[in-house]
Every structure is written in C-alpha cells, then in structure tokens.
Amino acid sequence: MSAPADLNAELSAVITTPTVRRAVRRSLYWAVAIAGLLVLGAITIALNGATREAERWGAEESAPAGSRAVVEVLRDAGIEVVVVGRLDDALTAAETSGTTLFVGDTRAILDAERWPRLLGVADHLVIAEPSQPALDALRIDALTAAPLTEGRDAIELEAGCSVPAAQRAESIRATGIGYSTLDGEACFDAGETGAGLVRLDVDGRQVSVLGAGSVLQNGEITRAGNAALALGLLGEHPTLVWYQPTPADLTAPTAAELTPDWVNPVAWLAVLAGLAAAFWRGRRFGPVVIENLPVVVKTTETMEGRARLYAREGSRLRALDALRVGTLRRIADGLALGRGAGVDDIVSAVAGITGRDPAALRTLLIDLEPANDRELVELSDRLLELEAHIARRVGLDDLAPTAPPPAPTGRMDA
Amino acid sequence: MAVTGWFVLLVALGVVPVVALAPVASPALVLVGWLVLCTGLAGLDLALAASPRALRLQRQTDARVRLTETATATLFVTNPSRRPLRGAIRDAWEPSAGAAPSRQPLLVPPGERRAIVTRLTPWRRGERRTALVTVRSRGPLRLAERQVSIRLPGTITVLPEFAARKHLPSRLARLRELDGRTSVMVRGQGTEFDSLREYVRGDDVRSIDWRATARRSGGPGPDGRPGQTLMVRTWRPERDRHVVVVVDSGRTAAARIADETRLDTAFESTLLLSALADRAGDRVDVAVFDRRVRGRVQGARGADLLAKLVETMAPIDPELIETDYTAVPGLVRSMTTQRSLVVLCVPLESPGATRSLLAMLPQLTTRHLVLVAAVTDPALLEAAGERDDRAAVYRAAAAERALLDAERVAAAVRRLGGDVVSAAPLDLPPAVADRYLAYKAAGRL
Numbered sequence: 033m034s035a036p037a038d039l040n041a042e043l044s045a046v047i048t049t050p051t052v053r054r055a056v057r058r059s060l061y062w063a064v065a066i067a068g069l070l071v072l073g074a075i076t077i078a079l080n081g082a083t084r085e086a087e088r089w090g091a092e093e094s095a096p097a098g099s100r101a102v103v104e105v106l107r108d109a110g111i112e113v114v115v116v117g118r119l120d121d122a123l124t125a126a127e128t129s130g131t132t133l134f135v136g137d138t139r140a141i142l143d144a145e146r147w148p149r150l151l152g153v154a155d156h157l158v159i160a161e162p163s164q165p166a167l168d169a170l171r172i173d174a175l176t177a178a179p180l181t182e183g184r185d186a187i188e189l190e191a192g193c194s195v196p197a198a199q200r201a202e203s204i205r206a207t208g209i210g211y212s213t214l215d216g217e218a219c220f221d222a223g224e225t226g227a228g229l230v231r232l233d234v235d236g237r238q239v240s241v242l243g244a245g246s247v248l249q250n251g252e253i254t255r256a257g258n259a260a261l262a263l264g265l266l267g268e269h270p271t272l273v274w275y276q277p278t279p280a281d282l283t284a285p286t287a288a289e290l291t292p293d294w295v296n297p298v299a300w301l302a303v304l305a306g307l308a309a310a311f312w313r314g315r316r317f318g319p320v321v322i323e324n325l326p327v328v329v330k331t332t333e334t335m336e337g338r339a340r341l342y343a344r345e346g347s348r349l350r351a352l353d354a355l356r357v358g359t360l361r362r363i364a365d366g367l368a369l370g371r372g373a374g375v376d377d378i379v380s381a382v383a384g385i386t387g388r389d390p391a392a393l394r395t396l397l398i399d400l401e402p403a404n405d406r407e408l409v410e411l412s413d414r415l416l417e418l419e420a421h422i423a424r425r426v427g428l429d430d431l432a433p434t435a436p437p438p439a440p441t442g443r444m445d446a
Numbered sequence: 447m448a449v450t451g452w453f454v455l456l457v458a459l460g461v462v463p464v465v466a467l468a469p470v471a472s473p474a475l476v477l478v479g480w481l482v483l484c485t486g487l488a489g490l491d492l493a494l495a496a497s498p499r500a501l502r503l504q505r506q507t508d509a510r511v512r513l514t515e516t517a518t519a520t521l522f523v524t525n526p527s528r529r530p531l532r533g534a535i536r537d538a539w540e541p542s543a544g545a546a547p548s549r550q551p552l553l554v555p556p557g558e559r560r561a562i563v564t565r566l567t568p569w570r571r572g573e574r575r576t577a578l579v580t581v582r583s584r585g586p587l588r589l590a591e592r593q594v595s596i597r598l599p600g601t602i603t604v605l606p607e608f609a610a611r612k613h614l615p616s617r618l619a620r621l622r623e624l625d626g627r628t629s630v631m632v633r634g635q636g637t638e639f640d641s642l643r644e645y646v647r648g649d650d651v652r653s654i655d656w657r658a659t660a661r662r663s664g665g666p667g668p669d670g671r672p673g674q675t676l677m678v679r680t681w682r683p684e685r686d687r688h689v690v691v692v693v694d695s696g697r698t699a700a701a702r703i704a705d706e707t708r709l710d711t712a713f714e715s716t717l718l719l720s721a722l723a724d725r726a727g728d729r730v731d732v733a734v735f736d737r738r739v740r741g742r743v744q745g746a747r748g749a750d751l752l753a754k755l756v757e758t759m760a761p762i763d764p765e766l767i768e769t770d771y772t773a774v775p776g777l778v779r780s781m782t783t784q785r786s787l788v789v790l791c792v793p794l795e796s797p798g799a800t801r802s803l804l805a806m807l808p809q810l811t812t813r814h815l816v817l818v819a820a821v822t823d824p825a826l827l828e829a830a831g832e833r834d835d836r837a838a839v840y841r842a843a844a845a846e847r848a849l850l851d852a853e854r855v856a857a858a859v860r861r862l863g864g865d866v867v868s869a870a871p872l873d874l875p876p877a878v879a880d881r882y883l884a885y886k887a888a889g890r891l
Contacts, residue, residue, distance in 0.1 A: 045503050048578065049594040294473035297464050301477055305458040308449060315448040317549060318580025318595045323540040325570075326763045329701045332825050339844035343837060351843030358830060358846035361853070371857070405836045412833045412842065 089136040089160060089248055091115040091274045096251030102262045103274065111267055115274045119146055122275035126154040131271040136160040136245075141277035144169040155269055156238045161209050161245040172234055174241045177210040177226025186246065188256065189220035195231045197264025201257030204228065206244035220244060229261070240265060348402045352411055356397055359415045363422060382418070385425050393418075447492060448582060453589040457484050491585030496529035498581040498594045501554075505600045510760075513571055513607035519545070519600065521562040521579065525554035533582040533591060537564050543574035543602065552581065568604040571710070572761050576600045605756040606710065610718040610875035617722050617879045624887050625682045645676035655679045685727035687891040688786035689882075690778055690814075691716045695762055696736040696769030698793045703823050704871045711821050711871040712791035713759045717752065718875040719789065719882055724751050726886060731781045734762055737770045744781060771802045775809040787815045787891055789878065794820035794855040794868065795848075804858055811863030815890060818859050819878045820868040822852065 050058065086095030091103045091113070107113050114125045119142070126133045133154035135142075140163065147169035150157060159166070164176045180187050186205045191198040198219040210226025212218070220228030228244035242248075242265065247258040266272055342351045364373045367381050375398060383390040396418065402408040460480035464473045502524040511517035519539070525531045531554040539545035544567040554560045568574055579598050582591040625640070642658050658677035693699075693716060699709040720730045724747060732755060734741040741758040743751070769792075778788055788810055792803060810816045829845035832838050856866040869877040885891050 046597040047499055047594055048597050051499075292468065294465050294468040297473040297477040298461055301457070301460050301464060301480075304481065305454055305460075308454045308457045309451075312449050312451055312454050315593075317534070317536045317582070317593075318538055318578055321538045321540055321577070323542060325542070326707075327700055327766065331701045331703050331823050332829070335826060335829065335844045335848050336841070338847065339837070339841040342843055343840040351840055354843040354846040354850065355839075357850055361850070405839075409833070409836055409839050412839045416833060 087276075088138045089245070089276065091276075094250065096249060098250050099248045101250045101253050102248055102259075102266065105259075105263060106267050106272060109263075109267060110270075112271045113274055114271065115276075117276060117278035118280050119149065119275075119277065122273055123149065123153055125271075125273045128271060130155060130269045131273060132156045132158060132266055132269045133273045133275060134158045134160070134266060135162075135275050135277075137162070137166065137277050139277065139279075141279065141281050142166065146281070151239070152235055152237060154237070154273065156240065158240045158242055158265055160242045160248065162241060167241075170239075172232055172239060172241070173215050174211045174213045174230045174232065177212045178224065180206065180208045180210045180222065180225055180228060180244060186252070186255070187222060187225075189222055189228050189244065191219055191257075192221055193217050193219035193229075193231070195219050195229065197261055197268070198229060200264050201261035203256050204244055204247055204258050204261050205256040206246045206252060206258060208245040209243045211241050211243045229265075346405075348405065348408045352402055352408055355412055355415055359419055360397065362419060366422065366426065382422060386418075386421050448591040448593050449488065450584065450588055450591060452587075453484070453488055456487070456589065457481070460484070487587060488590040491587040491589040492592055493585075494529070494587070495533075495583045495585035495590070495592050496525065496527050496531040496556075498531070498533070498583040498592055500527050501525060501531070501581060501596070503579055503596060503598050505598055507600045507602050508566075510603040510605055510757075511566065511568065512605045512756075513568060514609075516565050516567045517602060519564045519566055519576075519602065521564070521598075522559055523552065523554055523562060523581075524559040525556060528556045530555050531583050533584045535562055535582070536580045537562070537576055538578040538580065539564070539566065539576040540574050542568060542570040543576070543604075544568050545576075566602060568602070571604050571606055571759075572763065574602050574604055603757070603760050605760050606713045606717065608714065608717045608752075608756065609872075610714045611721070613718060613876040613879060614721055617718075617876070617883060618725055620883050621722065621726050621886070624883070640680045640682040642677050642679055645678045649678050653678045653680075684889060684891060687723075687728045688782050688784055689719065689723045689728050689730045689789065689891075690781050690786050691719065691730065691732045691789045691791065692774055692777065693732070693734045694736065694769050694790070694792040695734050695740050695764050697764070697766050698769070698795070698799070699736075700764035700766065701793070703821050704825070706871045707764060708791075708793060708821050709762070709764050711874055712819070715791060715819055715875040715878045716759075716789075717755060718879050720751055720755055722879050722882060724748065728891070732758075733777055733781065734759070735769070735774065735777060736765050737767055737773075739777065740765075742781075771806045774806055778810060778814070782814075785814055787817060787882070787885065789817045789819055791819050794818060794852055794859065794866065796851045797855055797858070800855050800858075804855075804862060807859065807862045807864055815885065816864040817878070817881060818856075818864055818866045819874060820852070820856070820866065821871055821874055822868045823848075824870045 086097040087093050088097045090098040090100070092098070092100055092115070094100045103113050103115075116122045116125055122133065122135075125131070131154040133150065133156070135150060135158070144165065147166050148171070150159075151170060151172075159170075162170070167174050167176070180189075182188075186207045188203060188205050190203050191201060193199070195217060204220060206228060208228065210222060210228065211230045212226045213230045213232070216230045216232040218227035218230055222228070226243065228242075230241040230243070232239045232241070244261075246252040247262050253259050253262060341347075360375065360378055363382060364370070364378055367378075367385070369377060369381060373381075379390055379393050379397060382388070383393055396411070396414055400411060402411055457480075460477065463480055464476045467473070467476050504522040504524075505519070506522065507519040508517035519537065521535070521537055523531075523535065531552065533552050534549055535552040536549040537545065539548075545564050546567065547564070550562055550564075552560070552562065566574070577597060577599050578595045580593065580595045582593045584591045642655060645654060655677050658679075659675070662675050662677055693709070693712045695709055699707065699712065701708050703711070716732055720732065723730050729745075729747070730751060731744045732742070733739055740762050743754045743758050746754045771792075774790070778786075790803075792800075794800060807816065826845045826848050829838075829841050830849060831842070833842050852868070856868060859866050865881070867874070867877045867881050
C-alpha cells in the first residue's frame with residue numbers, strides 16, 4: 033500500500049508569504065489613507081476647536097459662555113487685567129492697592145479653607161454666583177435664594193439701589209442665581225427669587241456677590257444694561273485680577289507624586305512584555321488548514337422523534353400495539369410458526385407451551401387497553417416477561433430482546 | 447516573523463535597569479532605551495538567521511494507504527545558504543490525515559539536506575491533501591524567527607479499510623468445500639459435472655453413477671470378489687457467473703449507524719463479496735450510483751479487481767441528493783446482458799422512502815436474481831429491549847415500529863421476487879458473502 037510517489041518537481045514550490053517589500057507595498061495604500069484621515073481630523077480640530085468645552089467667564093474665551101468681550105473692553109479702557117489660575121497668584125496680584133479681584137469658581141474647586149483667604153486682600157472683591165457652602169465659608173451676609181429665570185428666558189431686572197454701577201446700568205436682562213441679604217444692599221431685586229447683585233461691606237472693603245452672572249458672558253453682554261453693569265463693577269479700580277480656580281489649586285498630593293517615578297515605566301514595560309508574550313504564543317505557524325468534512329446524519333433521530341410524539345400525545349394504545357407486534361413477531365420466529373402465522377395460531381401455540389390461559393393471553397396480546405402510562409409500563413413488562421417465559425420453555429436464549437450478550441446484531445437471515 | 451520566549455524574557459528584564467538606574471537617569475528614558483535595545487537585538491537576530499526563502503523542498507509521500515494504517519510523508523529540506531538553519535517546520539496536512547507530529551524541530555547545516563518524516567494515520571477515507579509547508583528559521587541569539595509558508599501540494603489516497611477481509615479465509619474454505627461435492631441435495635441447474643471417483647461412506651447414494659460402476663466392475667474387488675467398486679459423480683458449482691453490485695451513494699447513505707456510514711458498510715460488503723466471487727470464478731462488476739454513476743469497475747479480475755475497487759471507492763462521499771432508483775435497471779442493463787446476481791446496497795427503512803425502489807424492482811427481478819443488502823440499526827434493537835420507565839417504553843414502541851416498517855419493506859421486496867439480507871454494519875458483509883455462497887451451493891446463480 034505504499035508505492036512511493038515520484039519526487040515532486042521543485043517548480044511547484046511557491047513561497048506564499050510576501051516579502052517585507054511586497055507587504056509594505058501592499059499595505060501602503062491603507063497606511064497612507066489612515067494617516068491622511070488622521071491629519072484631516074487634526075486639522076479640523078485645530079481649526080474649529082469643536083471638541084473643547086467653552087469655559088464660562090473664561091478671560092480668553094470667545095464662545096458665547098466666555099467673557100473675552102468684557103476683558104478686552106476693560107483693557108482698551110486702560111485697566112490692567114491680570115488673568116490668574118492659582119489662589120496664591122491671585123492673592124499676590126491683588127495685594128497692590130486699587131485692585132478689583134474677580135472670582136469665578138465654575139468648577140467648585142475652592143474649599144472652605146480657601147474661600148476666607150480671598151477676603152480683605154483687594155479693594156473690591158467680586159464673586160460670581162458663589163454656592164451656599166462658599167458663602168458659609170466666607171461668613172458674609174448673603175444667602176442663595178432661587179434661580180434667576182423667567183420660565184426659560186432671562187429675567188429683566190431694575191436696579192433699585194444706590195450702588196453706582198447698578199444705577200448706571202438702570203436695568204439688566206440676565207440669568208443666574210438670586211441672593212438675599214439682611215444688612216447688605218440688594219440690587220436688581222426680583223422679590224422671591226432674590227437679588228441679582230448684593231453689595232456688602234466686610235472689614236471696610238467692598239464685596240459684591242454677583243448673582244446675575246450672565247451679564248459678563250459674551251453672548252449676553254449686549255442686552256439692556258448688562259454691559260454697563262459689568263464694566264462699572266469690574267472697571268472701578270485700575271487693576272483687575274481675573275481669578276478662575278484651576279486644578280492647580282488642589283494642594284493634596286496626587287498619586288503620581290507619592291509613588292516613585294519608575295512605577296509608570298515599569299507598568300508600561302509589563303504591558304509591552306505582555307504584548308510580546310501574546311505575540312510569542314499567538315503567532316500562527318502558517319495559515320489554518322481548511323477541510324471539508326462530510327455531513328453526519330444520525331439515524332435514531334426518527335425513532336426518538338416518534339417516541340416523543342407518542343409520549344406527548346399520550347398514544348398509549350398505539351405504542352402498546354407496536355410493542356405487541358414486536359413480541360408476536362419474535363414469538364412467531366422463535367417458535368418457527370412462519371411469517372404467515374396469525375394471532376390466533378400464536379396464542380394457541382403459546383398457551384400450549386406455557387400452560388397459560390388462552391383467554392388471558394389474548395387479553396394481554398390483543399385486547400387490553402392501557403388507561404394510563406403506569407399501566408402501559410406494566411403491560412410492557414408483562415410482554416417481556418411472557419417472551420422470557422417462552423424463551424425458557426423452548427430454550428431459546430436469543431428470543432428475549434433483553435438478553436444482553438451477545439450484542440444485538442439485527443441479522444435477519446431467514 | 448515571530449519572536450521566542452527569550453525575547454519576552456529580555457523585554458521583561460528591562461525592569462532591572464529601569465529601577466536600578468532610577469536615581470541617576472529618567473526611568474522613562476531608560477525604558478525607551480531598553481526597548482530600542484531589545485528591538486535592535488531582535489532585528490539583528492532576524493538579519494543573521496538563515497533565509498528560509500532560499501530553502502529547497504521536495505516531497506515524497508506514499509501514494510495510498512488503507513484506512514487505520516499508517517503511511518509516511520517525507521519532506522526533504524535542502525539548505526543552500528552558508529548559514530545553518532535552526533528552527534521548526536510544519537507540514538500542513540488536513541486534520542483528518544492524522545499527521546503526527548504536526549510540527550518538528552529543524553536543523554539543516556549549510557549545504558546539506560535533511561529528511562523530515564511525518565507519520566500519517568488518516569481517520570477518514572478519500573483524498574487527503576496538504577498544501578503548505580511553513581518553516582521558521584531562528585537567529586543565533588534565539589530572540590526572533592523568520593517565518594515563511596511555501597506552497598508544496600501533496601496528496602495521499604486513503605483507501606477503504608476493508609475490515610471485512612478477516613471473514614474472507616473462512617468463506618474461501620466454504621467455497622472449496624463446495625468444489626468436488628457429491629451431494630445432490632444442493633444440486634441444481636447451476637452445478638456442473640466435475641469428475642468420477644470411488645464411493646466413500648457418507649456420499650449420497652443418489653449420486654452413484656451406475657453406468658460408470660458397471661464399467662469398473664470387471665475386475666476383482668479388494669477382497670477378491672468381483673463388483674465391489676461403486677463410482678460416484680462429483681459436482682462443482684458453476685463458474686463464470688456474473689455478479690453486479692450497485693451501491694447507493696445518495697442522501698440516505700450518509701446516515702451513520704454504529705459509527706459507520708451506510709456507504710462504508712456497503713463498500714465493505716462489496717469488497718468482501720467481490721473478493722469471494724472473484725475467487726469462485728465469477729465476474730464482478732460494481733457501480734456506485736446516486737443520480738449519476740459516481741464510480742464504476744467493470745471487467746477487472748484477480749488482484750486487479752480489488753485494487754481498482756478500493757481506488758474507485760476511496761474518494762466517494764455520500765451526496766445529499768435523493769437517489770434516482772428508476773435509472774438502476776438501465777444501469778444494470780448497461781453492465782450485463784446475461785442473467786446475473788444483482789446486489790443492491792440500499793437502505794430499507796420506511797415504506798414511503800422505498801416506494802421508487804419497490805416500483806423499479808420488478809424490472810430487475812424478471813431478468814436477474816436480486817439481493818437487497820440493507821443495514822439495520824443495532825440502536826433500534828437496543829431501544830426495543832429497554833423498558834425501564836415511561837420514556838423508555840415509548841422509545842421501545844417507536845423502535846419496534848421502525849423495525850416493523852423495515853420488516854414490511856423487506857417483505858415487499860420478497861413479494862416482488864427479490865431477496866433481502868439485513869444485518870448490523872459489522873455483520874452485513876459476512877451475511878452477504880454467506881448468502882452468495884448459499885446461492886452458489888444451490889446453483890441459483
């Protein structure tokens with residue numbers, strides 16, 4: 033069985049793995065295409081800046097939420113505007129006399145320890161929309177009341193106080209938070225919702241709580257007297273310190289500062305070693321071999337399906353009849369009665385051999401109808417018992433289907 | 447390319463310089479430097495490895511192997527370069543070719559040739575193929591490997607197992623017993639006169655040839671008295687009969703009974719019958735058929751017959767189409783003109799599925815002796831005897847019903863003039879052979 037084939041010609045050996053040059057050339061199109069898409073995306077982002085969220089009251093922010101307009105106008109008016117992002121810088125810049133300190137803590141970075149440090153530094157402290165915890169920390173006479181809105185729109189407010197900036201503005205149209213005060217001077221009071229501006233005097237220095245924060249924003253500043261209020265409030269002194277707290281104010285040590293500086297590189301190294309290990313173990317030793325396998329058809333499916341049908345429909349009589357026919361067939365074969373033997377012949381032959389009552393045998397083999405599954409199982413057992421009895425009588429061990437050895441062959445040679 | 451475990455270890459060892467040099471250098475810089483060093487070493491290793499592209503490969507494979515036996519597939523690897531080739535090689539045989547080992551270490555010194563031997567123990571009949579050889583060449587630093595796949599097709603034909611050949615010696619002995627037998631009990635029109643010999647005790651008295659006895663009775667007998675030598679005629683089975691085997695390779699032949707498809711059982715039966723009939727001096731023609739003739743062996747004798755049979759059967763798998771039984775009489779007519787034994791290897795299951803077979807059968811039985819060889823499912827018999835609980839009883843009932851159906855179909859075949867042999871897969875080939883011997887002895891061929 034092993035006549036060796038001729039040595040195959042070497043010509044048929046073709047290297048299918050592409051060379052490095054061919055692989056590069058083949059993937060060049062995609063590499064260039066992907067790189068081009070990345071460059072295009074980068075250019076788009078650089079031009080539009082669309083992904084950055086506009087910072088509210090940002091001094092350099094030109095989006096509607098920013099405050100670049102008011103800052104630029106103040107600069108043009110000859111006021112020195114110092115934009116700072118750290119509390120220490122803000123305090124240093126505000127030390128000189130003739131300073132307005134603007135604080136807009138949009139990200140709620142300052143905590144109860146830091147708020148009080150802002151007091152008593154600048155000549156005029158302007159706080160935009162402080163939260164209640166901030167007011168508590170400052171220990172000043174103001175409480176948050178309610179949002180300053182009229183439905184969804186900005187609310188129109190009249191000055192109604194003696195603060196010069198407010199009086200010049202006469203009326204504003206803004207949104208923000210309303211504040212109530214006991215001793216301070218409430219301007220732009222809307223009644224229940226509170227006032228848009230609260231002027232307080234703390235230790236001889238002026239403190240303004242600006243609830244109508246939207247008057248500073250580029251998008252709102254042109255409305256009503258908004259611009260007048262903003263410029264009047266912030267342009268009072270020759271220097272304006274524009275302070276917006278940043279994460280740099282958080283002095284708690286970060287995780288990076290606590291760990292040794294080699295931890296990150298080691299973690300990266302572990303990741304790279306893992307990648308290398310994945311490549312080591314995962315690299316396929318040549319392509320997967322494909323083989324068409326023939327279908328596998330199980331033959332007992334029909335039988336199992338039919339059995340489930342019998343069981344589900346409760347066809348006890350039909351099932352029992354099948355068992356009876358099988359028993360009769362085996363008995364007829366075992367007693368050599370021939371294929372043409374009728375039921376009566378078989379019953380009388382069995383009665384003769386076993387000595388049982390023919391009528392009872394006829395009942396078992398033909399007439400009895402099982403009323404429930406228990407009777408069916410019992411009748412089936414009685415059929416088996418009858419077959420075993422006959423087998424014992426005639427000495428045919430292979431008659432009974434339960435006889436285990438030898439394995440059933442199903443050979444029907446007759 | 448591929449990397450080795452040593453490369454992974456080398457990368458991981460970078461933790462030592464990164465931590466140790468932390469006081470004097472930035473760990474990130476050390477990390478980058480280490481990675482550059484690793485990739486540089488790996489690149490150097492790749493450059494120094496022998497090129498697997500330069501290899502010359504030759505394949506030498508056994509042309510055919512019988513199922514369950516083992517063949518060898520040898521791959522000759524020549525390294526024409528001036529560097530030694532270290533690495534591994536994989537000959538990508540189909541899974542069912544049972545190739546072992548699937549990948550082997552490879553070391554070919556410069557300018558030399560090595561044989562890589564793969565042992566094939568297929569577990570499926572047919573044509574098993576390999577298309578690719580994949581070679582990895584490791585560099586001297588053992589860090590990286592170059593890998594190429596080379597298309598180098600090879601095939602091996604896996605022949606039917608013919609496990610039934612173990613039954614052949616006993617059947618051949620039976621066949622020899624038929625020769626020179628005097629018995630007239632089995633004598634019929636199919637037996638031929640063989641020779642005359644002296645009567646021995648046990649011979650049938652009806653086979654005494656009185657005329658020959660009278661001719662021999664001239665002289666004195668062994669005890670001096672005349673006329674004591676009786677002569678009997680001996681007979682032998684007729685020779686040069688024709689056996690036609692038609693194997694159904696349609697949808698139902700795909701059914702797997704006792705871990706063997708019907709088609710494989712039919713092939714086993716065909717092989718045993720062919721071997722036996724050929725020795726008995728009969729002509730054997732075989733056709734495998736579903737809607738077209740998938741394989742046909744005609745006019746072969748002796749060792750050539752079996753070789754042609756296994757060669758023809760090897761690549762045939764069951765097709766998932768209904769067999770066109772109406773074309774079978776025409777097929778048989780095209781293979782024989784004289785009266786023959788036609789063996790049909792078809793399933794006899796339910797009356798509905800065999801209707802077209804039964805409709806076609808009279809056309810064959812009028813001219814030929816028809817034997818239908820069908821496989822019965824031992825699982826049915828097992829299920830019929832198992833009645834432990836409610837579900838088992840219903841299963842037993844269904845099994846009995848299936849057996850009854852098969853019996854009804856067999857009875858229908860007999861009524862139409864055919865003959866039926868049905869047995870479990872392992873038992874069917876000897877049963878068919880026995881039936882053939884019975885025909886032979888009875889002179890019915």
